[in-house]
Amino acid sequence: xxxxxxxxxxxxxxxxxxxxxxxxxxxxxxxxxxxxxxxxxxxxxxxxxxxxxxxxxxxxxxxxxxxxxxxxxxxxxxxxxxxxxxxxxxxxxxxxxxxxxxxxxxxxxxxxxxxxxxxxxxxxxxxxxxxxxxxxxxxxxxxxxxxxxxxxxxxxxxxxxxx
Numbered sequence: 100x101x102x103x104x105x106x107x108x109x110x111x112x113x114x115x116x117x118x119x120x121x122x123x124x125x126x127x128x129x130x131x132x133x134x135x136x137x138x139x140x141x142x143x144x145x146x147x148x149x150x151x152x153x154x155x156x157x158x159x160x161x162x163x164x165x166x167x168x169x170x171x172x173x174x175x176x177x178x179x180x181x182x183x184x185x186x187x188x189x190x191x192x193x194x195x196x197x198x199x200x201x202x203x204x205x206x207x208x209x210x211x212x213x214x215x216x217x218x219x220x221x222x223x224x225x226x227x228x229x230x231x232x233x234x235x236x237x238x239x240x241x242x243x244x245x246x247x248x249x250x251x252x253x254x255x256x257x258x259x260x261x262x
Contacts, residue, residue, distance in 0.1 A: 121150035149185045152204075156181035159203030162210050167250060171203070197236055198244045201251060205229070209254040213261055223262045230255045 118126075124147050128135055135142055143151070157178070160171050171177060184199055186192025209229065213222045233251050240248050 119150075119154045121147045121154050124150045149189055152185045152188055153181045155207075156184055156203055159207030162207045163203050163250075166210055166254075169250070196244075197239045198247055202247050206247070206251055206254060209251070209258055212258060223259070226255055226258050226262075230259075 125142065128142070128146055135146070160177050160180075163169065164171060172180070183192055184204075187195050187199060209226070212225055216222055230252075233248065233255065237248070
């Protein structure tokens with residue numbers, strides 16, 4: 100979804116920037132070396148991966164805010180969170196705990212699960228698998244992440260009601 104819609108980054112005093120971060124990076128890379136277009140696997144999984152994740156984190160928070168009406172911090176705080184999550188996923192930061200693993204990417208994924216369906220995919224089965232995973236991780240629930248478990252369970256319940 101982030102490849103399709105992106106997350107234009109707003110600067111101070113701007114409504115929004117014209118392109119998502121991953122797209123701007125892709126353009127810079129291809130402008131510098133057009134031969135990179137021949138290796139899409141490398142482009143997506145390595146060259147622009149950090150920027151895709153960054154944009155996905157901000158898009159995920161935006162989607163979750165819209166649906167849940169929760170506030171996840173200021174724009175600057177979400178940017179820092181996105182940068183830290185990218186660092187974790189690229190092996191340059193702290194490890195992932197349950198909160199970072201689920202918020203916002205997995206939880207936002209719940210929102211698009213029924214909107215972005217591949218042929219032969221069973222969205223209800225995906226929801227059931229995620230509900231099971233959340234239940235199995237219940238032992239990791241603590242005071243700091245209870246809101247994430249509550250939100251995850253609520254989003255799964257809402258999504259299952261669509262079937």
